[in-house]
Amino acid sequence: MDGVIPRVGVNIMRLIDMARNSPRRLVVPLLGYPGARLTNSTLRQNGFNAELHFRSVSNIVERFSPDAVFFMMDLSLEAGALGLPVRYPLNESPTVEEHPVKRIEDLGQFKVLDPMNDARIRSFIRVMELMKKHLSIPCGGYVIGPFTLAGLMMGATEITMATILDPDLVRYTIEFSTQVCRRYAKALADAGADMIAILEPTAVLLSPQAFPEFCGNHISEIISEMKPMMILHICGNTTHLLSEMSKTGAQGLSLDAAVDFPSAVHRVDPEVVLIGNIDPVGVMVQESPDQVRERVRNLLNAMFPYENFILSTGCDLPLETPFENIDAFMDEGRRQMNGGIHQEDEGRLQTSGNCRQQNVGCHRANGGSRQESGSCCPANEGRRQVKAAYCQAGENRCEADEDCCCQTRSDALMI
16 A cells, blocks of 8 residues: 555544545545455355455455445345345345335334344444454445435335325334434444445435435434544436535535536535546446546546545446456556645645645645656756646646646655
């Protein structure tokens, strides 16, 4: 690992601060499943064995050096802990096979047990404990969202229709599911999670008008009690929900490949970090390493003016994702320096480079700029030819293949 991001303790740093303070863009693909190949194990084995699951995550960190890491995503976990029937394929995501809640009275069957005593829930909590103890980068976990858990209890189509036809059933079910999600999130926080992503894929079916009542307010309730950096993930095209998602209190929004990030950034609070959104299947599985590099480069270039952005995948990567494509994603992602603006001393942090001035980063102040493939030049040392974008003093645009003078102090550092 290149040591760019320090270990983040619970409630020490906001996600936007972590993004701003990095000298380059943070690169955090959702890598859980491919880790099983690094331990020659199956997804089902990882889902039941905490030590194996941790080794798979640890091997991911050692092999790919992400700036943060999450354990494996499992949308069936909380539902299974409630006693819903779950199918566990050898190397596919577990799936809930029945959705028994048809009436408010049906909720009673789930109140006779404590889901926090479930063996798989305890296993995932143990994974987080091991991650926090042994890994030197920020560690994250996943919690299913209240609306999606209620959807697993009722059925995704059924709950969406019921928001109109039987809203009381939906409200009672979500009130119950919120408490399950809250308790599991609290357990992960107690285990040391630096970040927790709330997974709400079913919420993509909601309108902006229905979202606050049936999803957003309940997510806000959970987030308000949490100390880790909280992230909200909704699959699919969530463009219509971005404004409401931004109001939940989530520090980051993890968005799918269908969302146009340069447009989305204008629809959310600038303190909310956008996380994504390279296509995990269409690009990461199906395209070549060179194509992956191009896709990453295009996204980074489109987002370089904005500091509230972390490069990631649109969702978790499939087990079969080629390792060479993950390598290409990571290598290209690390090339670009942080495009966020830092009004520190006299300078502004600029993009496309691998050097930084101590304390303030490389910047445009005093006629200077910085380059992608060269070291920082001490002040008055002259000009250096580079084949990379640079920002000319006094301009708000980047040009390529020009002479670049890096007007920094002699204490400039290479990273």
